[in-house]
């Protein structure tokens with residue numbers, strides 16, 4: 001009998017597995033059993049799959065032989081990173097500086 005996973009554990013492990021972390025066979029089996037029997041986690045799996053597809057869409061260079069196309073993709077990713085960093089570091093800093 002494999003041990004039972006909680007939803008938190010199952011979702012964490014599923015995320016590990018999609019990040020190419022090696023799970024041992026028993027853990028893998030417990031995860032698959034939980035996913036097969038738990039509607040909440042099935043929903044979670046679908047959301048992760050959607051997110052992966054979205055990311056792949058951003059990072060996918062449709063034609064690697066087209067430098068302009070590739071540069072546009074890189075620029076899009078860089079802009080997203082800059083936006084993220086600006087949002088993270090911009091607020092709440094420097095308010096006390098004179």
Ligand SMILES: [Zn+2]
Nearest residue numbers: 007038040041
């Ligand atoms: Zn679950």
